[in-house]
Amino acid sequence: MAPKYKLTYFPIMGLAEPIRFILSYGKIEFEDNRFESDKWPSIKESMPFGQVPVLEIDGKKICQTIAICRYLAKQVGLAGDNDWENLQIDMAADTVTDIRTKIVSPNYETDEEKKQKKKAEVINETLPFLLPRLDNLVKQNGGYLANGKLSWADLYFVALIDLLKFMIGFDITKDYSNLSALKNKVLEIPAIKEWVAKRPKTER
Amino acid sequence: MAPKYKLTYFPIMGLAEPIRFILSYGKIEFEDNRFESDKWPSIKESMPFGQVPVLEIDGKKICQTIAICRYLAKQVGLAGDNDWENLQIDMAADTVTDIRTKIVSPNYETDEEKKQKKKAEVINETLPFLLPRLDNLVKQNGGYLANGKLSWADLYFVALIDLLKFMIGFDITKDYSNLSALKNKVLEIPAIKEWVAKRPKTER
Numbered sequence: 001m002a003p004k005y006k007l008t009y010f011p012i013m014g015l016a017e018p019i020r021f022i023l024s025y026g027k028i029e030f031e032d033n034r035f036e037s038d039k040w041p042s043i044k045e046s047m048p049f050g051q052v053p054v055l056e057i058d059g060k061k062i063c064q065t066i067a068i069c070r071y072l073a074k075q076v077g078l079a080g081d082n083d084w085e086n087l088q089i090d091m092a093a094d095t096v097t098d099i100r101t102k103i104v105s106p107n108y109e110t111d112e113e114k115k116q117k118k119k120a121e122v123i124n125e126t127l128p129f130l131l132p133r134l135d136n137l138v139k140q141n142g143g144y145l146a147n148g149k150l151s152w153a154d155l156y157f158v159a160l161i162d163l164l165k166f167m168i169g170f171d172i173t174k175d176y177s178n179l180s181a182l183k184n185k186v187l188e189i190p191a192i193k194e195w196v197a198k199r200p201k202t203e204r
Numbered sequence: 205m206a207p208k209y210k211l212t213y214f215p216i217m218g219l220a221e222p223i224r225f226i227l228s229y230g231k232i233e234f235e236d237n238r239f240e241s242d243k244w245p246s247i248k249e250s251m252p253f254g255q256v257p258v259l260e261i262d263g264k265k266i267c268q269t270i271a272i273c274r275y276l277a278k279q280v281g282l283a284g285d286n287d288w289e290n291l292q293i294d295m296a297a298d299t300v301t302d303i304r305t306k307i308v309s310p311n312y313e314t315d316e317e318k319k320q321k322k323k324a325e326v327i328n329e330t331l332p333f334l335l336p337r338l339d340n341l342v343k344q345n346g347g348y349l350a351n352g353k354l355s356w357a358d359l360y361f362v363a364l365i366d367l368l369k370f371m372i373g374f375d376i377t378k379d380y381s382n383l384s385a386l387k388n389k390v391l392e393i394p395a396i397k398e399w400v401a402k403r404p405k406t407e408r
Contacts, residue, residue: 049299049337067294074287083278090271095253101305105312114314133253 005030006056008047010037012202015065016053018159021186022069022152024195026076034200066093066156073152085147092137092145093153099134100160102126103168119168127172135176143181150186158186166204209234210260212251214241216406219269220257222363225390226273226356228399230280234259238404270297270360277356289351296341296349297357303338304364306330307372323372331376339380347385354390362390370408 005023009016011034023030035043044050048063055061055068062068070090073079080086106118134145142148145157161183165171173179186192209227213220215238227234239247248254252267259265259272266272274294277283284290310322338349346352349361365387369375377383390396 048295048341049302050333051302062291062295064295064298067291067298070294071287071291083275087266087271087275090274091252091266091268094268094271098253098255108309110318111315129254137252 002028003058004056006033007031007053008033008035008043008056009053010035010040011200012204013159013162013199014053014204015160015163017163018065018069018152018156019053019055019072020195020199021155021159021192022072022076022078025078025155025189025191026072027191028072028076066097069093069152069156078150078152078155080147080151085151088141088146089151089153092151093156095130095134095137096145096153096157096160099127099130099172100164102130103164103172107167123168127168131172131176131179135178138178138182143178143185145182150189154182154186155192158183163204206232207262208260210237211235211257212237212239212247212260213257214239214244215404216408217363217366217403218257218408219364219367221367222269222273222356222360223257223259223276224399224403225359225363225396226276226280226282229282229359229393229395230276231395232276232280270301273297273356273360282354282356282359284351284355289355292345292350293355293357296355297360299334299338299341300349300357300361300364303331303334303376304368306334307368307376311371327372331372335376335380335383339382342382342386347382347389349386354393358386358390359396362387367408 005028007016007019007023007030013020020030020032043052047054048061051063053065053068054063062071070079070093080089102122106115106122109115109118138145144150145153161171161173173183187196209232211220211223211227211234217224224234224236247256251258252265255267257269257272258267266275274283274297284293306326310319310326313319313322342349348354349357365375365377377387391400
C-alpha cells in the first residue's frame with residue numbers, strides 16, 4: 001500500500017512549497033494540513049524540533065525541508081543517477097538555501113534603520129555576487145542546476161522564488177536569463193502547472 | 205586510481221572539520237590546504253560561490269560542507285543502508301546545522317548590547333529547547349543520531365563541538381548524558397583519535 005503523507009505548515013507557501021512541488025510532480029496524494037498562526041504554540045510543542053514543515057509518513061514525523069525533498073525526490077525520479085550526480089544536486093540546493101538565508105536575514109534585525117541597511121547590503125552586494133554565479137551554474141548545466149537534467153534542486157529553487165520575492169521585494173531571477181528560463185521551464189511542467197493553478201493563493 | 209582530494213579552508217577547525225573527520229575515518233589521504241586570512245579576498249574570487257570549505261576532487265571544486273560530507277560518507281561506509289535511513293541521517297544533520305546557525309547568529313549583530321542580549325536568548329531559551337530534544341533523539345537511536353548505528357551525522361556533530369564551544373563559551377554536550385556519550389564514542393574511534401592527535405591545534 002502507498003504510504004500516507006500529511007504535510008503540516010503555516011497557511012503559506014514558505015518552506016513547505018518545495019515539498020508540495022515534489023509531491024505534486026510525482027502525483028503523490030498528500031494531506032496539505034495548513035494551520036492558523038494562533039495554533040502555532042501548541043503545534044510547535046508536538047513537532048520533533050519545534051519546527052515546521054513536518055511531513056508525516058505513515059504517522060512518523062519527519063522535519064527539515066531539504067531532507068524531506070531529497071527523500072521524496074528518490075521516490076519520484078528527481079534524484080541523481082549516482083553519488084556524483086547527487087553531490088552536484090546537493091551542492092546546488094544548499095547554495096540556494098544560502099541565498100535564501102541571506103535574503104531572510106535582515107528580517108531578524110529589530111532596529112528598522114539597521115534592517116534597511118542590511119537589506120540594501122543584500123541587494124547591492126550579496127545578490128550581485130551570488131546570482132550571476134548561480135545563473136552561470138545553470139548555463140553550464142544545460143538549463144538546469146545540476147547534471148544537465150531536471151532534479152529536485154530545480155523544483156526546490158523555483159518553489160522558493162515567491163517567498164524570496166515577498167522578502168526582498170523583487171523576483172531574484174528577473175535580471176538573469178538562465179535562472180528565468182529555468183523558472184519558466186519548471187512552472188510549465190504539467191503536474192507543477194496543475195498544482196500552482198489549484199493551490200491556495202497566498203502572497204508568500 | 206584513487207581520486208586526489210584537496211581541502212581548502214581557513215587555518216581553523218570550523219566548518220571544514222567535519223570533512224576532515226570523515227576523510228580521516230575512511231583513511232583517505234587529502235591535502236589539508238589551510239590559507240591565512242589575508243589571502244581570503246583572492247581565494248574567495250576563485251571559489252564556486254565565494255565560500256569555503258571547498259573540496260577539490262581530481263581538480264573539480266565542490267562547495268557546501270554537508271553535501272561534501274554526505275558524498276564522502278558514501279565512500280567510507282558512513283551513509284545509511286537505504287533511503288529511509290538516509291532520511292533519518294539527513295534530518296539529524298540538518299538539525300545540528302540549525303543549532304549551529306542559532307549559536308553563530310548573535311555574532312552577526314554589530315551592536316554589543318544587542319549581541320549579548322541575543323546570546324543570552326540562545327543560552328536561556330533556544331538551546332534548552334533544542335538540546336534536550338537532540339539528546340532524546342540520540343537516546344532513542346541507541347546512542348547515535350540516527351538508525352541505531354554510527355553515521356556521518358555523528359561525525360558532523362562531534363567535529364563541530366569545538367567551534368560551537370568557541371562561539372557560545374561552553375561545550376553544548378556538557379549537561380546532556382546521551383550527547384556527551386556520543387561525543388566520547390566518536391572521539392574514541394581509532395582513526396578519529398589519530399586525526400585529533402595529529403591535527404594542527406587551533407581554538408576553533
